[in-house]
Amino acid sequence: ELKVEQNPLFLSMQEGKNYTIYCNYSTTSDRLYWYRQDPGKSLESLFVLLSNGAVKQEGRLMASLDTKARLSTLHITAAVHDLSATYFCAVDMSLDSNYQLIWGAGTKLIIKP
Amino acid sequence: GAGVSQTPSNKVTEKGKYVELRCDPISGHTALYWYRQSLGQGPEFLIYFQGTGAADDSGLPNDRFFAVRPEGSVSTLKIQRTERGDSAVYLCASSRIGRAGELFFGEGSRLTVL
Numbered sequence: 051e052l053k054v055e056q057n058p059l060f061l062s063m064q065e066g067k068n069y070t071i072y073c074n075y076s077t078t079s080d081r082l083y084w085y086r087q088d089p090g091k092s093l094e095s096l097f098v099l100l101s102n103g104a105v106k107q108e109g110r111l112m113a114s115l116d117t118k119a120r121l122s123t124l125h126i127t128a129a130v131h132d133l134s135a136t137y138f139c140a141v142d143m144s145l146d147s148n149y150q151l152i153w154g155a156g157t158k159l160i161i162k163p
Numbered sequence: 164g165a166g167v168s169q170t171p172s173n174k175v176t177e178k179g180k181y182v183e184l185r186c187d188p189i190s191g192h193t194a195l196y197w198y199r200q201s202l203g204q205g206p207e208f209l210i211y212f213q214g215t216g217a218a219d220d221s222g223l224p225n226d227r228f229f230a231v232r233p234e235g236s237v238s239t240l241k242i243q244r245t246e247r248g249d250s251a252v253y254l255c256a257s258s259r260i261g262r263a264g265e266l267f268f269g270e271g272s273r274l275t276v277l
Binding site: 054078083085091092093095098100138140150151152154155157 | 167196203204205206207208211219220221258265266267268269270271
């Protein structure tokens with residue numbers, strides 16, 4: 051069964067702290083995506099990771115991909131309240147030219163002032 | 164338009180009724196996707212269009228669900244004989260290329276079946 055597992059599913063942290071969200075997946079893939087979703091809003095693309103060892107950074111967020119370990123991480127540095135949201139990873143499991151993402155359940159992040 | 168537009172934003176219907184949900188993708192995006200998201204879960208793939216044709220409809224849960232994209236732009240997701248279990252947010256996304264392309268999502272259509 052194709053699975054994408056995120057942990058933790060819920061994270062409450064103080065401003066200024068660092069933390070990491072993990073995304074494990076169960077089968078070979080070299081394409082992984084991170085999205086952010088605010089309550090009642092749509093999904094906003096954060097990072098597209100397309101190869102083993104890929105690392106991307108935007109502001110206080112950094113994402114990396116290890117295809118051999120089937121693991122991606124989203125690291126938050128010196129968290130600020132505005133980063134409170136639910137973060138999803140999604141893995142492209144398609145075996146041919148079709149496009150099908152399998153999504154994690156999401157990590158709800160609350161950052162307290 | 165500037166982004167993916169979905170209508171209606173909210174739809175409340177009674178069990179057994181027919182529902183249509185519309186998606187207007189970003190201009191020039193050839194790939195269009197429908198996903199369904201239940202509360203507290205990640206999106207669930209329904210169908211993918213490349214141009215006018217459904218390239219992958221393996222995520223449609225049963226034959227009550229159908230989607231079209233007759234001119235390769237706007238798409239309509241059609242649900243017949245709605246059931247309470249169909250209640251969810253239906254998300255549409257588009258991308259410039261079909262694979263490894265960044266998806267741009269609309270704000271979704273929240274469907275409630277009473």
